[in-house]
Amino acid sequence: MSRFEDGFAADKLFAQGYSYTYDDVIFLPHYIDFSTDAVSLSTRLSRRVPLSIPCVSSPMDTVSESHMAAAMAALGGIGIVHYNCDIAAQASIIRQAKSLKHPIASDAGVKFPEYEITSLDAFGPSSFVFVTQTGTMTTPKLLGYVSKSQWTRMNYEQREMKIYDYMKSCDSSDYCLPWDIDLEKLEFVLEDKQKGFVVLERDGETVNVVTKDDIERVKGYPKSGPGTVGPDGEWMVGAAIGTRESDKERLEHLVDAGVNAVVLDSSQGNSIYQLEMIKYVKNTYPQLDVIGGNVVTMYQAQNLIQAGVDGLRVGMGSGSICTTQEVCAVGRGQATAVYKVCSIAAQSGIPVIADGGISNSGHIVKALVLGASTVMMGSFLAGSTEAPGGYEYKNGKRIKKYRGMGSLEAMTKGSDQRYLGDKTKLKIAQGVVGAVADKGSVLKLIPYTMHAVKQGFQDLGASSLQSAHDLLRSDILRLEARTGAAQVEGGVHGLVSYEKKSF
Ligand SMILES: NC(=O)C1=CN([C@@H]2O[C@H](COP(=O)(O)OP(=O)(O)OC[C@H]3O[C@@H](n4cnc5c(N)ncnc54)[C@H](O)[C@@H]3O)[C@@H](O)[C@H]2O)C=CC1
Numbered sequence: 001m002s003r004f005e006d007g008f009a010a011d012k013l014f015a016q017g018y019s020y021t022y023d024d025v026i027f028l029p030h031y032i033d034f035s036t037d038a039v040s041l042s043t044r045l046s047r048r049v050p051l052s053i054p055c056v057s058s059p060m061d062t063v064s065e066s067h068m069a070a071a072m073a074a075l076g077g078i079g080i081v082h083y084n085c086d087i088a089a090q091a092s093i094i095r096q097a098k099s100l101k102h103p104i105a106s107d108a109g110v111k112f113p114e115y116e117i118t119s120l121d122a123f124g125p126s127s128f129v130f131v132t133q134t135g136t137m138t139t140p141k142l143l144g145y146v147s148k149s150q151w152t153r154m155n156y157e158q159r160e161m162k163i164y165d166y167m168k169s170c171d172s173s174d175y176c177l178p179w180d181i182d183l184e185k186l187e188f189v190l191e192d193k194q195k196g197f198v199v200l201e202r203d204g205e206t207v208n209v210v211t212k213d214d215i216e217r218v219k220g221y222p223k224s225g226p227g228t229v230g231p232d233g234e235w236m237v238g239a240a241i242g243t244r245e246s247d248k249e250r251l252e253h254l255v256d257a258g259v260n261a262v263v264l265d266s267s268q269g270n271s272i273y274q275l276e277m278i279k280y281v282k283n284t285y286p287q288l289d290v291i292g293g294n295v296v297t298m299y300q301a302q303n304l305i306q307a308g309v310d311g312l313r314v315g316m317g318s319g320s321i322c323t324t325q326e327v328c329a330v331g332r333g334q335a336t337a338v339y340k341v342c343s344i345a346a347q348s349g350i351p352v353i354a355d356g357g358i359s360n361s362g363h364i365v366k367a368l369v370l371g372a373s374t375v376m377m378g379s380f381l382a383g384s385t386e387a388p389g390g391y392e393y394k395n396g397k398r399i400k401k402y403r404g405m406g407s408l409e410a411m412t413k414g415s416d417q418r419y420l421g422d423k424t425k426l427k428i429a430q431g432v433v434g435a436v437a438d439k440g441s442v443l444k445l446i447p448y449t450m451h452a453v454k455q456g457f458q459d460l461g462a463s464s465l466q467s468a469h470d471l472l473r474s475d476i477l478r479l480e481a482r483t484g485a486a487q488v489e490g491g492v493h494g495l496v497s498y499e500k501k502s503f
């Protein structure tokens with residue numbers, strides 16, 4: 001096939017000594033001969049974990065607990081449960097995620113018993129505030145509830161009381177339904193009994209609380225592809241662990257809880273600790289996929305591949321809450337890192353997760369076309385209904401906390417595990433604590449985002465991830481670096497004001 005010399009081949013672009021990130025590069029459009037619906041984004045997380053969409057949630061304590069993991073699996077992606085908690089808590093998050101057959105995260109407020117409700121904000125868009133021991137719906141034990149109408153009728157003095165002084169208790173089995181009940185039956189019960197909410201239980205444990213409004217809300221979301229279901233017929237769930245001796249005991253409990261893949265969580269994965277942990281996991285649990293990282297160079301990747309990883313995670317300092325490049329002077333622009341690592345991983349058929357720095361669908365297209373099999377997202381998913389933590393209001397905006405796992409706040413919470421109780425160890429932050437805007441449910445956000453990604457693939461003439469990788473490696477797909485002015489031009493510019501609505 002004759003071709004004009006136009007744009008750059010990826011090999012040439014990424015060999016110039018620059019560290020490019022997603023925004024620095026742009027693909028040149030190719031040729032369309034299929035519809036957007038013909039694009040398949042099916043892929044693999046790791047050697048033996050197939051996914052129908054290339055989306056993975058970050059193992060961070062403000063992103064991935066049970067509701068996020070269940071929702072990601074229901075969408076055809078996967079969630080990686082964080083390990084900034086004790087072993088029993090992480091195992092129980094995995095069990096709960098697998099038990100959320102209907103991955104509905106209620107948008108009701110959830111508070112702990114000593115909380116004082118001072119405004120209707122506590123209810124969010126819902127008619128209820130639920131009360132659990134921890135003030136979250138992660139492994140909840142429902143103690144009681146307050147309805148909006150009850151609270152509105154209370155006088156000012158009563159409103160200064162703690163919730164447990166006036167909440168209605170709901171230990172009556174009248175509210176409880178089995179975790180695996182059909183959605184139609186669930187709806188029927190809600191209609192029939194006029195209760196407004198039900199409690200789903202498995203083996204005597206509460207796994208979820210769902211209101212009538214929640215059911216109506218999720219019914220309006222787009223249909224998503226086949227979910228990520230394991231051989232046990234339940235959602236596949238991944239989990240992060242560290243590389244300390246104590247992580248071996250942690251892993252044993254996670255395996256008991258049914259974990260389907262494990263991510264060795266480190267900013268610099270090319271270490272003796274990780275190489276030894278990879279060998280340990282492979283020897284002890286040969287059926288379990290182990291993902292190594294993080295890496296950004298071919299040398300790092302090669303070492304982990306030789307040690308036997310089933311997947312690699314790429315990114316150092318590219319995350320929205322990361323300060324690693326500032327603090328340690330190491331890392332790499334994410335586009336370069338993904339391209340370089342993928343070019344070596346492809347030779348061994350090892351899937352690569354492009355981790356961090358995703359803030360729009362275009363970044364996802366770039367990561368996937370540059371060779372990644374999946375993208376891992378923190379800030380993109382934080383702030384959603386499924387992310388852990390409650391909403392707050394700031395300057396009239398509904399927000400949720402989002403923090404780096406290397407922030408002082410997160411390290412302090414997990415320090416007992418990571419520093420083995422050694423309080424004398426100096427802690428240097430490599431991340432920040434912040435907040436992100438309410439994004440609604442990932443059950444809506446992700447299907448729209450995947451549709452946008454398919455449109456990008458169509459423009460490039462790639463009907464699948466494999467076809468995109470082939471086009472790139474055969475130099476048919478061309479790209480260029482964007483100047484600062486080209487990046488400005490590529491964004492919205494020259495308007496006095498505008499409203500950006502993506503879907
Ligand atoms: N992707 C990124 O750019 C970054 C991510 N993070 C996140 O922050 C969290 C913490 O990351 P890291 O500090 O890199 O975690 P880490 O667990 O790899 O490292 C913590 C410290 O412990 C040491 N260590 C690990 N295993 C050991 C063993 N068996 N014996 C003795 N020392 C050992 C490491 O060398 C390091 O000094 C993770 O969740 C990570 O994903 C942090 C910084 C950057």
Ligand SMILES: O=c1[nH]c(=O)c2[nH+]cn([C@@H]3O[C@H](COP(=O)(O)O)[C@@H](O)[C@H]3O)c2[nH]1
Binds near residue numbers: 355404
């Ligand atoms: O330098 C860092 N300090 C941190 O405290 C930290 N916490 C998470 N991560 C990494 O960032 C990824 C999420 O990035 P995004 O918000 O951009 O999706 C995550 O998936 C991690 O790889 C950190 N990196």
Ligand SMILES: [K+]
Binds near residue numbers: 319320321323
């Ligand atoms: K950063």
